[in-house]
Amino acid sequence: MKRALYITLNEVKLYLQDKGDLAFGLLLPIVTFALMYGAFGGQTLFEATAVIVNEDGGNYSTLFVEQLDEVEGIDVELLTATEADAKLERSDLLLALVIPAGFSETLASGNKAELVFKQRGNGGQEGQILASIARSVAEEMNQEFQVRDQVKSNLEGTGIPEDRIDVTVQQFLEEERGQPAVGVVEEVVGGSPDFISQFLPGIVTMYVLFALALSARTIVEERKRGTLERLLTTRLSANELFFGKFLASVAKGFVQTLILLGLSYAVFQLFTPLSFIASLIICLIFAAAAAALGLIIASIARSEDGSVWIAVVFTMVMVMMGGTFFQVSEGSILATVGKASISTYANDALRTVVAEGGSLGDTVWQLVVLAGICVVGLAISRLIFKVLPGSK
Amino acid sequence: MAEEFLVVKDLHKSFNEFKAVNGVSFSIEKGEIFGLLGPNGAGKTTTIRMLSTVLGADSGDATIGGHSIRRDAEAVRRIIGVCPQDLALYEDLSALDNMVFFGRMAGLNGDEARAQAMTNLELMGLEDRARGKVAKFSGGMKRRINLAIALMGNPQLLFLDEPTVGIDPQSRNHIYENILGLQKKGMTILYTTHYMEEADRLCQRVAIMDGGQIITLDTPYKLKSQIGSPEQVTMEDVFLKLTGRSLRD
Ligand SMILES: Nc1ncnc2c1ncn2[C@@H]1O[C@H](COP(=O)(O)OP(=O)(O)OP(=O)(O)O)[C@@H](O)[C@H]1O
Ligand SMILES: [Mg+2]
Numbered sequence A: 001m002k003r004a005l006y007i008t009l010n011e012v013k014l015y016l017q018d019k020g021d022l023a024f025g026l027l028l029p030i031v032t033f034a035l036m037y038g039a040f041g042g043q044t045l046f047e048a049t050a051v052i053v054n055e056d057g058g059n060y061s062t063l064f065v066e067q068l069d070e071v072e073g074i075d076v077e078l079l080t081a082t083e084a085d086a087k088l089e090r091s092d093l094l095l096a097l098v099i100p101a102g103f104s105e106t107l108a109s110g111n112k113a114e115l116v117f118k119q120r121g122n123g124g125q126e127g128q129i130l131a132s133i134a135r136s137v138a139e140e141m142n143q144e145f146q147v148r149d150q151v152k153s154n155l156e157g158t159g160i161p162e163d164r165i166d167v168t169v170q171q172f173l174e175e176e177r178g179q180p181a182v183g184v185v186e187e188v189v190g191g192s193p194d195f196i197s198q199f200l201p202g203i204v205t206m207y208v209l210f211a212l213a214l215s216a217r218t219i220v221e222e223r224k225r226g227t228l229e230r231l232l233t234t235r236l237s238a239n240e241l242f243f244g245k246f247l248a249s250v251a252k253g254f255v256q257t258l259i260l261l262g263l264s265y266a267v268f269q270l271f272t273p274l275s276f277i278a279s280l281i282i283c284l285i286f287a288a289a290a291a292a293l294g295l296i297i298a299s300i301a302r303s304e305d306g307s308v309w310i311a312v313v314f315t316m317v318m319v320m321m322g323g324t325f326f327q328v329s330e331g332s333i334l335a336t337v338g339k340a341s342i343s344t345y346a347n348d349a350l351r352t353v354v355a356e357g358g359s360l361g362d363t364v365w366q367l368v369v370l371a372g373i374c375v376v377g378l379a380i381s382r383l384i385f386k387v388l389p390g391s392k
Numbered sequence B: 001m002a003e004e005f006l007v008v009k010d011l012h013k014s015f016n017e018f019k020a021v022n023g024v025s026f027s028i029e030k031g032e033i034f035g036l037l038g039p040n041g042a043g044k045t046t047t048i049r050m051l052s053t054v055l056g057a058d059s060g061d062a063t064i065g066g067h068s069i070r071r072d073a074e075a076v077r078r079i080i081g082v083c084p085q086d087l088a089l090y091e092d093l094s095a096l097d098n099m100v101f102f103g104r105m106a107g108l109n110g111d112e113a114r115a116q117a118m119t120n121l122e123l124m125g126l127e128d129r130a131r132g133k134v135a136k137f138s139g140g141m142k143r144r145i146n147l148a149i150a151l152m153g154n155p156q157l158l159f160l161d162e163p164t165v166g167i168d169p170q171s172r173n174h175i176y177e178n179i180l181g182l183q184k185k186g187m188t189i190l191y192t193t194h195y196m197e198e199a200d201r202l203c204q205r206v207a208i209m210d211g212g213q214i215i216t217l218d219t220p221y222k223l224k225s226q227i228g229s230p231e232q233v234t235m236e237d238v239f240l241k242l243t244g245r246s247l248r249d
Helices: A002-017 A019-043 A059-070 A081-089 A103-108 A124-155 A162-178 A195-225 A227-231 A238-268 A273-300 A304-321 A333-338 A342-354 A360-384 B044-051 B073-079 B095-105 B110-123 B139-150 B169-184 B196-202 B220-227 B235-243
Strands: A048-054 A074-079 A095-099 A116-119 B004-015 B018-029 B033-037 B059-064 B080-083 B157-161 B188-192 B205-210 B213-218
Touching: A002 A019, A002 A195, A002 A238, A002 B095, A019 A195, A019 A238, A048 A059, A048 A081, A048 A124, A059 A074, A059 A095, A059 A103, A059 A124, A074 A081, A081 A095, A081 A116, A095 A124, A116 A124, A124 A162, A195 A227, A195 A238, A195 A273, A195 A304, A195 A342, A238 A273, A238 A360, A273 A304, A273 A342, A273 A360, A304 A333, A304 A342, A342 A360, B004 B044, B004 B188, B018 B044, B018 B059, B018 B188, B018 B213, B033 B044, B033 B169, B033 B196, B044 B059, B044 B157, B044 B188, B073 B080, B080 B139, B095 B110, B095 B139, B110 B139, B139 B157, B139 B169, B169 B188, B169 B196, B196 B235, B205 B220, B205 B235, B213 B220, B213 B235, B220 B235
Parallel strands: A048 A074, A048 A095, B033 B188, B033 B205, B080 B157, B157 B188
Antiparallel strands: A095 A116, B004 B018, B004 B059, B205 B213
């Protein structure tokens, strides 16, 4: 079996020498990824830094700063008035939130306090969004004050100490903030909110299938070039040769997934270490199944072009039927037809792990199907694999 | 009589209805260089492919070093080296990588394979191109690599199927000397060629094939004597006399 590994190594060496295959196999996934990043990379959250000049420094201004900081995607930067003014002057900054001196005191005494938006021009798009977020935070504080006042005035004369009321109301408000009476649930029509985690499985499985075309072609090419026949005059057995080619094909398919998944991990943080490993295992099993099918194609194809055509048609049919670019709804005709596509199982398994936070344990069924395809595919291709017509 | 290393008994091979090899028998002694000659399509390559175990014979058998090509192909492959008629190399790899790879397939370990690769490249006069990509070699240089690969693993029997086609006279002479050197070390060689003077010079005995059969088998000297004075006639005269002057497929 050691010789089978040399076959694999040699094939990988050849792969690295072939600029066309390399571009197709390694560069294209990276380009696809870059496109995905371009399309969806900025999609996540509004992110901005709110510049605040806190001239007050009292309880309520601090509370406001804290609450604004808690808003997802918003960072707070505290500047002095002079610093902020200088930045606004230089257009380094388009909007600063100024909490004037006496803000907390005014609020504590039950009067209305004001926030000042110091802005250059209209404050810029980001500034406007920031301002509206700041407004809603202030609005929330306002309502809380009103509640507090209301409670206080209703309980006036009952003898309950004022600080007791304050503490209780505060507790109530905090609970309310955590679990608002009127909550907002995001319901996105046509897929999960995260495009990439929906999209990635399909892209990954598609590339694995493309790798199958390359592998099938190299074997047909090698047969034609005579090196396969030459190998059979050495100590290498047909089984070792077959197995070596299988491993090489798995390796090629797997490298592509490694690139795509690795980049998604690094750039989109789509994974936890555990889900990353789970995804790699799914991809490895899928690559093995695809490699076995690639060997069948290599066995039946008569020419390089033939092998590429069979592989491309096969890949496209699998990709279309397998819900690669969209999720197939259960019970639909496509879902039934899709059961005949190897991609379906890989896509399902990957989506379970990537998009739904499932573990390998949740994908056992799909993995068993893929492993089955691999075993049956290997058996069939071994039966029909001929180094050359008339040979063993 | 010396030990017979290769014994071929009544080999047959048809492609569809066409009889490419039609009852070929001969034997080669250990340490002999044996020439297999014949016009295009005579069945030389088909015979070699059967003997080197990649093509199954329809009937008949052969033993190499006592091992049957039909029943013990694995043992046969341990002791043979093949230089195929058509180039069979990885053009995208360097000469050295090709040699080391096939050396490994012939059962050598990494160090042995590298050492032998360099020795064989020297034999072919290509030691300074060891790291060059084969794709960038000239036709003759590729031929020499094709031949050098066959030597990896020190086989006991070499099948050389037109090893010197397209190689310049200088290198060819160099290669002849090396082949004679291999013979001195005890290697047995089956050699096919269309260069009759090459067969005359290298081979102790030659068989001439035509239409899938051996039509004559003897030493070059005796074959020449059959049609005239051996000093005056050439092997080419013998060849043309026996196989006719009309064109083949
Ligand atoms: N795989 C094959 N399928 C069908 N016919 C074949 C095959 N291989 C060889 N033949 C036929 O068998 C005959 C003998 O071919 P072979 O290659 O053995 O000839 P050869 O003596 O080596 O000729 P050359 O000197 O041209 O190399 C030819 O007519 C050839 O067309
Ligand atoms: Mg031939």
